[in-house]
Amino acid sequence: MRRSEIRGHLLDTALRLFNLHGYHATGIDLLIAEAGVAKTTLYRHFETKEDLILAALERRDEQSRAEMRAFVEQRANGPYERLLATFDFLEASVRDKQFRGCIFMSAAGEHKEAVDPVFRAAVMHKRLVLAYFEELAHAARFAEPKRVAETINLLHEGATAVAQVTRTGEPVRRSKRMAASLLAEEARAPTEPSARSAGAERQATALNAGRS
Amino acid sequence: MRRSEIRGHLLDTALRLFNLHGYHATGIDLLIAEAGVAKTTLYRHFETKEDLILAALERRDEQSRAEMRAFVEQRANGPYERLLATFDFLEASVRDKQFRGCIFMSAAGEHKEAVDPVFRAAVMHKRLVLAYFEELAHAARFAEPKRVAETINLLHEGATAVAQVTRTGEPVRRSKRMAASLLAEEARAPTEPSARSAGAERQATALNAGRS
DNA sequence: GCTTAAATATACCGACCTGTATCGTTTTGC
DNA sequence: GCAAAACGATACAGGTCGGTATATTTAAGC
Structure with a gap:
């Protein structure tokens, strides 16, 4: 292995072990053996174990968000359909045989202090994912893109959590259907039930087309 | 402290520390000091740390489910309203200053092997909570109580996960509104959009009354 | 090709981990 | 009230933790 690849290889190995066993349970000795x-x-690449964790989370954050973007943009064209396609990406992640729950939620779960750098890194990732949902919701011309993004986000988190214990992709499919239903409602009644707009109608149509 | 109370006191202390710091990070020495x-x-009461964890989870499982039942049954009368009142209970839990996420999800997150007794204990708790939702959904005469229960469950898990990182009760209120919307939809169209029933109509009315 | 930096292997550090052993004291149950 | 059981305090075992020190080998860059 070329020396320039060692750092990335260490981070990949660390991420694999953190995903399999968790953060506290993954020792330095196991990591270097693997x-x-x-x-x-x-220890030439990372000052402490915490630094290693932070670097690994940063790497995974960029990887997973880039993967989601690529998957979603390739799978669906309109922003409305893309909002729903994020669930297909999630389902693919969850169906992976190595899936053990969201590693950022695990990180936050093992580093519970709000000031802990690891906790903060997990929060940052969640914020960036939420920002992507909001970007899509804005492009889909929802009246309240923030609200829509938080709805999608909550369904993602719920599906991931349930899938973590059931070890099936079914919760993700369920959450996608819930999202479709809620987005249709959102498009139908952006603020007041009477305040329909032509744009909202168009979205509702796109949504129904996106249902499967 | 009377000797008969020691076991319970140990479990309560363990649960408090597990919630604050996690399972691996909570050492035996800290526990006995606290x-x-x-x-x-x-070690006279529990053979190993794992036995302690299992006993603590069992205790908390019974406690929290009994508390939820009591809260919900006192707060709402009809099964339909009670289904929504579970979110009020969840919000109260989440707004607790000591809230650090669901301890059963944390347990599953730190013991990821499906055959791990701790993981299995967490799964068992989730199953029992789901069974309670299904009991309520059945009593509310939904056409598909299992589906309804899993919808509620997914929203609970999503709200809990989001609240774990945001440290606010807002995700729970959002998930309650989502539940209300989805249950109204469910009551409106139990299976086919055309297959309305008188019972479903009554439920939709009850739901709207439950909205705030 | 030579210098320099980074890799390796190994031994080690102090701290902490779960769990046990010992022993004197206190409480419980009959 | 007395025997048996549980308690507290302490010391310790054996292992693992994160992290360092040292000395040797390997590879990269000018």
């Missing part, structure tokens, strides 16, 4: 690297090397 | 008990005493 990575096939000397302990000195690890 | 409980004001000798190590010998702890």
